[in-house]
Amino acid sequence: MKKIKLFAPLFVLFLLPSMLMAQKSDKKTEVIYIQTSAICGECKTKIEGAVNAVKGVKKSEVNLTDSKLMVEYSPSKTSPEKIRAAVAAAGYDADEVTADAAAYQALPMCCKKDAKKH
Numbered sequence: 001m002k003k004i005k006l007f008a009p010l011f012v013l014f015l016l017p018s019m020l021m022a023q024k025s026d027k028k029t030e031v032i033y034i035q036t037s038a039i040c041g042e043c044k045t046k047i048e049g050a051v052n053a054v055k056g057v058k059k060s061e062v063n064l065t066d067s068k069l070m071v072e073y074s075p076s077k078t079s080p081e082k083i084r085a086a087v088a089a090a091g092y093d094a095d096e097v098t099a100d101a102a103a104y105q106a107l108p109m110c111c112k113k114d115a116k117k118h
């Protein structure tokens with residue numbers, strides 16, 4: 001009996017993570033976080049709109065407290081590079097990818113990088 005009691009927690013400890021991982025690969029989506037230069041709600045709407053237009057993106061959300069963009073995507077249809085490129089094309093920085101200059105110039109004053117948080 002004592003042996004079984006000892007074995008049970010070990011069993012859960014090793015089996016549970018592998019079960020969770022199996023579930024994750026079943027969904028066939030991945031999540032990435034991208035640091036953007038979003039400042040306000042308008043930035044959020046623009047970035048999410050641009051990223052959602054990328055084929056293979058399931059879900060995207062900009063967190064305005066740290067300007068981080070969460071993207072859930074299908075790795076067989078798109079890549080982090082393509083997602084970052086879409087953010088840059090909308091006029092915002094995406095990690096090491098800098099914003100497209102023309103798109104950035106077209107942003108309203110309140111969305112420029114040196115604008116105050118509002």
Ligand SMILES: [Cu+2]
Pocket residue numbers: 038039040041042043044110111112
């Ligand atoms: Cu803005």
